[in-house]
Amino acid sequence: MSQAAEITRKAQSNLAFALIDLPETERRHMAEFYAFCRTVDDIVDEPGMTPEERHAALDRWEQVVNGNASDLNELEGDVARLISELDLDITPMMKLIAGCRADINPVQPKTREELLEYTYCVASCVGLTSARILGATEAAFPYAIAMGHALQMVNIxxxxxxxxxxxxxxxxxxxxxxxxxxxxxxxxxxxHSPNLQALLQYEAELAGQFFQKAEDLYNHLSLQDRNALIPAQAMALIYGNILAKMQTDGFHIYAKRYRLNTFQKLWYLFRARLGISDRKNKPVA
Incomplete structure (x- = not known):
């Protein structure tokens, strides 16, 4: 098993789950890209590194993405070949690295605009590159941007x-x-207070606006693009229903971690394949 496939398997993330029924080549390419995203994120999240070491590790990945690195390891080589083979625009990947770098010495955003600048870098840019790897056209890019904002708001x-x-x-x-x-x-x-509930409902409404925008954009895409973006639609159903669970439960975020089980994820992946959107409905029990 390749390093990229192993990283993807161990992560057990919702994104990795949404890729399980892709054709082999697309699944391999997305595993390589996911492993890149996971590795960059882990550089700033995992314990045991100084800020200087974290910056140096991100500098290395910037060199890999730019094509300026030598003596590539297995994952670096896979990512470099992925960029070359698919002629990927590296701008979103570089913005992702910059967004992760900002988390080394985090500063609370002052405004919603500053928050959305961050979610664009760490989530919408992932969506832009993923859309390209999955075979979608540039017409799908606004959808990928909106979906990235929505998913990251749920995470936040x-x-x-x-x-x-x-x-x-x-x-x-x-x-x-x-x-x-x-x-x-x-x-x-x-x-946990009424103030917290009101605050998080306010943030949830922002996420909902982006989910709705993405859904409206998706419905106007070509059949080719809609088919290419089925994994993203599965993500929309998974995360949209996690959001619904939090809202229904009154946002008890300090007492529990809201998630879906394997059956629920399979159900939403199946419904995404059928082109059925039930993001606003009650989550599967």
């Missing part, structure tokens, strides 16, 4: 406690916390 809402306690990161904008009178100290103390 769900992982508030982990992001703060493990990494000292707060992605919700200062202006939003002030609007709902919820403080960083409340996050540190894990305070």
């Amino acid at each position: 809402i769900r992982d508030i406690s982990e992001d703060y306690n493990r990494h000292g990161r707060i992605y919700l904008p200062e202006e939003d916390l002030k609007r709902f009178q919820y403080t960083i100290q409340d996050i540190a103390n894990g305070i």
